[in-house]
């Protein structure tokens with residue numbers, strides 16, 4: 435047995451492990467259950483005790499050497515594995531996410547107004563009553579507050595979840611001097627819920643303050659914007675309306691076809707900024723005029739894609755969301 439041990443030791447030393455396959459061949463040849471070193475151990479068990487005494491040590495050395503060679507091959511192989519990477523192999527499948535339809539439309543709308551020189555402004559969703567109502571010409575107990583079913587904070591009646599993005603107008607006019615040209619996209623909250631109303635929805639506010647801004651500018655900007663979004667054939671109409679923070683005020687409708695029938699749908703409110711609002715923000719209404727508008731992102735998204743239920747936007751149903759996956763993937 436002594437000879438066999440020596441011979442196997444020579445074989446172990448001579449064996450060249452160069453990659454994963456030869457390393458595995460080494461293990462099968464020497465160390466696996468049927469490998470030659472394991473078989474030798476089986477034979478060893480049958481030897482008389484005096485032979486065991488003299489052969490045990492060299493046999494163990496042989497096994498240890500073989501195991502070390504196998505283990506260190508793993509180490510050196512891991513080190514060299516960078517060169518084994520096949521960069522031409524196709525990668526595993528990673529399903530691409532998709533942009534939520536509301537974000538798709540929001541980004542598109544922002545892009546149109548940015549093209550006209552409007553900058554994006556933001557404000558808090560938890561807002562003061564003053565910014566949300568009073569500064570916008572809706573003092574306490576003003577009936578116009580009833581138009582917006584508000585979530586109040588129980589412990590502090592002066593705090594509300596903003597019911598519209600219009601308070602960003604106030605924040606901007608308080609912190610910047612005219613000329614001002616901003617749009618303010620964001621989430622708003624109202625205590626309202628059915629197929630076309632959600633307690634959380636999105637608006638984009640627009641504000642343009644400068645010398646000699648007129649209602650003609652307002653109409654032209656909004657007409658340009660709907661043509662960009664819905665195409666050149668779009669029909670719009672302005673209806674006289676009332677908002678406490680604009681005078682005169684209007685609502686803009688867009689014509690669309692449902693079941694072969696033409697209908698008008700309101701998509702935004704707008705008007706010339708009321709002189710009282712300018713005064714609240716320290717802007718002289720004799721020197722500056724401006725227009726403002728507020729549009730609902732859900733409305734526009736529903737019209738553009740023919741979506742009939744607003745709740746689909748919040749349900750995270752992949753069958754719904756995947757329909758938008760081919761557009762503008764990031």
Ligand code: DAH
Nearest residue numbers: 598680703704705726727728
């Ligand atoms: N804040 C209004 C709302 O949520 C929408 C609106 C109307 C915004 C007219 C405006 C505006 O800036 O001029 O109902």
